[in-house]
Structures are given as C-alpha cells and as structure tokens.
Amino acid sequence: MKRYLDCNATCPPVQKALDASAQAAIEAVGNPSSLHWAGRAARRIVDDARDALAAYVGCESGSVVFTSGGTEANNIAIHSVLSGLESGRVICTAIEHPAVLKPLQRASDHGFEMVSVRPDANGVVSVESMIDAITDDTRMLCMMLVNNESGAIQPVQQVADYCRSRGISVLVDAVQALGKSVIDFKALDVDFLSLSAHKIGGPKGVGALLVKRGVKLQELAPGGGQERNRRSGTENVPAIAGFAAALGQIDFSAFAPIRNAFEQQLKDQIPEVRVLSEGAPRAANTSLFILPGMDGETLLMQLDLAGFAVASGSACSSGKRDASHVLLAMGLNDATARSSVRVSFGPGNSQEDADALVRALVAARQRLRGMAGLVA
Ligand SMILES: Cc1ncc(COP(=O)(O)O)c(C=O)c1O
Known part of the structure; x- marks a missing residue:
C-alpha cells in the first residue's frame, strides 16, 4: 500500500x-x-x-x-x-x-x-x-x-x-x-x-x-x-x-491530533527518538524527528520500500548528500542532522497512516540495528 x-x-x-x-x-x-x-x-x-x-x-x-x-x-x-x-x-x-x-x-x-x-x-x-x-x-x-x-x-x-x-x-x-x-x-x-x-x-x-x-x-x-x-x-x-x-481547500490544522498521536507513539516505542521544534509554535501537519545513530537517507529508502513517502531533512535538497542547513543551524552536529526524518501530513492521510508509519519505523530501526550488530 x-x-x-x-x-x-x-x-x-x-x-x-x-x-x-x-x-x-x-x-x-x-x-x-x-x-x-x-x-x-x-x-x-x-x-x-x-x-x-x-x-x-x-x-x-x-x-x-x-x-x-x-x-x-x-x-x-x-x-x-x-x-x-x-x-x-x-x-x-x-x-x-x-x-x-x-x-x-x-x-x-x-x-x-x-x-x-x-x-x-x-x-x-x-x-x-x-x-x-x-x-x-x-x-x-x-x-x-x-x-x-x-x-x-x-x-x-x-x-x-x-x-x-x-x-x-x-x-x-x-x-x-x-x-x-x-x-x-x-x-x-x-x-x-x-x-x-x-x-x-x-x-x-x-x-x-x-x-x-x-x-x-x-x-x-x-x-x-x-x-x-x-x-x-x-x-x-x-x-x-x-x-x-x-485556496482554503486543505485545513492543515486538522492534522494536529494525528501528528501529536504519531509523535507520542514514536516516543513510546523508540525511546531515543527526539522530536524537533516541539517547544515552538509550529505547523500542525509537520513532524521532524531524529533517530540517533540511524542514517535518515537509509531509513527513507527502507520506508520507501514499504510504500511510505517521507523526507529526510528537506526534500528540496534530496539528491545531494549534505546535511540539512536548517538542522545544522539549530545546533545539531552533522551526524545527528543526517539522522532526521520529516513527516508532513496532508489530504487523504489518516491516523491509520500514522500508526502504520510508526510500525514501519520500529521495524526499520530493528532491521538496521540488527545489521549493525546491535541488540534490536
Ligand atoms: C519555504 C519555501 N520557500 C520556497 C520554496 C520554493 O517554492 P517553489 O517550489 O514554488 O519554487 C519552497 C519549496 O519547497 C519552500 O518550502
């Protein structure tokens, strides 16, 4: 799917x-x-x-x-x-x-x-x-x-x-x-x-x-x-x-409950996850998070194989491997910035999509940690 x-x-x-x-x-x-x-x-x-x-x-x-x-x-x-x-x-x-x-x-x-x-x-x-x-x-x-x-x-x-x-x-x-x-x-x-x-x-x-x-x-x-x-x-x-x-056809504020529940589940199931800009006023459809030790691009490819389209850092800069200038400016180091994933909800998305993405992230993390010889 x-x-x-x-x-x-x-x-x-x-x-x-x-x-x-x-x-x-x-x-x-x-x-x-x-x-x-x-x-x-x-x-x-x-x-x-x-x-x-x-x-x-x-x-x-x-x-x-x-x-x-x-x-x-x-x-x-x-x-x-x-x-x-x-x-x-x-x-x-x-x-x-x-x-x-x-x-x-x-x-x-x-x-x-x-x-x-x-x-x-x-x-x-x-x-x-x-x-x-x-x-x-x-x-x-x-x-x-x-x-x-x-x-x-x-x-x-x-x-x-x-x-x-x-x-x-x-x-x-x-x-x-x-x-x-x-x-x-x-x-x-x-x-x-x-x-x-x-x-x-x-x-x-x-x-x-x-x-x-x-x-x-x-x-x-x-x-x-x-x-x-x-x-x-x-x-x-x-x-x-x-x-x-x-104009006015999409109410992005309606995605706040889905985004918030998504982030809560993510934090519950992946303890090391770090949600960025959580303490700031922010667009209700956007979730940017760090999965320490994971490479965002690799995660993105794993998620792609599972049918999910998400971004690592900025989509506008995908194709080149530089860490996001936004995350670097926020004080993250290069490796941490590269472990970011951005999810941005919009038309057609439901809580079910968000729940499925959490499951896919947990599975991808397990797989990547297994490959790296770490305890999943
Ligand atoms: C903040 C911001 N400014 C400008 C642009 C560029 O807009 P466009 O794709 O219409 O050229 C984008 C697109 O990602 C954006 O996010």
Whole structure:
C-alpha cells in the first residue's frame, strides 16, 4: 500500500484545483493580452483568480503578481531591491529556503554583506537576534513565516514592524505558511511576500509575489510587459485558475491530533527518538524527528520500500548528500542532522497512516540495528 506523507515537499492536487485548471485550459483558448473575446475570456479567469487570492491573503488585487512559483517570487523580490544598489547589508535567517539563500549568496559575491541569523534549538529565530543584526546600511531583510523542515513559525510581524520604522525592505517567504498559519498581508505590512500553489494542493509551477503598493519591481526576465510590467510572459491561465481554486481547500490544522498521536507513539516505542521544534509554535501537519545513530537517507529508502513517502531533512535538497542547513543551524552536529526524518501530513492521510508509519519505523530501526550488530 502506498502512503504519501510528504506534503511539505508538495501536496497532492485537490479535486477543485484539477477541475478549475481543466476547465480553464478548455475555455481560455485566447491569450489574456489579446483584446478580442477569446483574450478577454482568458483575462477574466486570471483577474478572478487574482481577486480570490487577494481576498484570501488580505491584500489589494493590484498587489498580486503571478509567477512560476515561490522560487521565482523570492528571486524577483531580492533582485528588485538589490539591482539598483551596489553594496550594503542583507539579512536573512539561517533557516531560509535555498530560493532565498542562493540569490542572497549571489548578491554577497557582488559586494553585499550577507548576514544570516541562527535560530534557537527549537528552530525559531528570535526578534531580538534579527533586530541586533540590523545596521544603518541594511538594505533588505528576508524572513520565512513557516519553516519547511521543522514547521516552526517565525515571529515575522515584530521584525517587520521594526524594519518598517527603519525603512528596510522586507521579504517574507510564506510558501509553507499558506493554509498552515494566518497570512494577512495588510497587517504584516511588508514589501514582499511569496506564495506557491503546489503546497496547498494547487498546480506545480505557479505561485505569486505580493507587492506592497508603491514598491517597484525590477523584472528578472523582461519581455511583453504582462502583470503590469512586473513579470513578463504569457500567464499560465490553467495553473492560475487551479491556484485560486485550491485556496482554503486543505485545513492543515486538522492534522494536529494525528501528528501529536504519531509523535507520542514514536516516543513510546523508540525511546531515543527526539522530536524537533516541539517547544515552538509550529505547523500542525509537520513532524521532524531524529533517530540517533540511524542514517535518515537509509531509513527513507527502507520506508520507501514499504510504500511510505517521507523526507529526510528537506526534500528540496534530496539528491545531494549534505546535511540539512536548517538542522545544522539549530545546533545539531552533522551526524545527528543526517539522522532526521520529516513527516508532513496532508489530504487523504489518516491516523491509520500514522500508526502504520510508526510500525514501519520500529521495524526499520530493528532491521538496521540488527545489521549493525546491535541488540534490536
Ligand atoms: C519555504 C519555501 N520557500 C520556497 C520554496 C520554493 O517554492 P517553489 O517550489 O514554488 O519554487 C519552497 C519549496 O519547497 C519552500 O518550502
């Protein structure tokens, strides 16, 4: 039996999104930029989706710029702030997704000073430590709302309020927050906020950058001037329609009882297990834990053979064998960080899946310890 428990990597599509995408693909035959009836029909679908997203996250429709996903949204925001400058400090948390870290690292190769602020052992970056990193020449600050590996919710509002008082541009990567934490763009009052559809059961390859009114965007790929000259390229109409239809379809908070019971069973049956970010406010669907002495990748393969799809560290970095930068930043050593497993619940998951995973983990641990010559 196949059980998918890796919804922070990507969420299985919800039916409403599939239907909306299919309908838009069939109905929207025109290019949204064309003035004729076919173009206008496609434009209407994009505009309706824009209105729906804006209402959902508390911003004006004019703030929504559709992109190819969270990665592009983050890159546009960073490029927009830094492209007109030559130097200065850029601050981020040490637990950002590579879609923030890498463009900032590139900026640091070109004269900017990149400062990354570490979280505490629970995976939360404190307001004080972010504020302490701010200097007079700080140009930009990037802080995610929910961490993709631990699920830990970051105190973004307080940091954003301080930055506003200092005139510092703020990007909030809210890709993992959609459906898992409150997003209110107006209340946050930041310059940029990035979103992605596939984390909430929408199509892969579509997302949005929310931009505060009056903040200028610098296009990454100049072209036909779509999205009011902020993101060129013919809009992916079916994907955009699917994104809007997916909004609010999954209530990730409903997975708290399953996740909590899963962690309790795990601790009862594997005494050495250590649940990370347990003491932090965190996304209700996410469980990140350490099985000391086990290799996460090996465990993952064992679980895969048994039909379970889970992640070790971050799925975005799978394929390469580096220990998770998030876990290292939380103070774990390399070997311990490599013994992590992330389970992220979502649509279709039940307590039965969680119970079965505990049994599979206990069996895999026994097998691996047996192979290592340890008493099971
Ligand atoms: C926190 C975070 N930011 C950005 C991204 C990238 O989003 P996308 O896959 O839409 O490019 C991800 C995806 O895993 C993420 O978890």
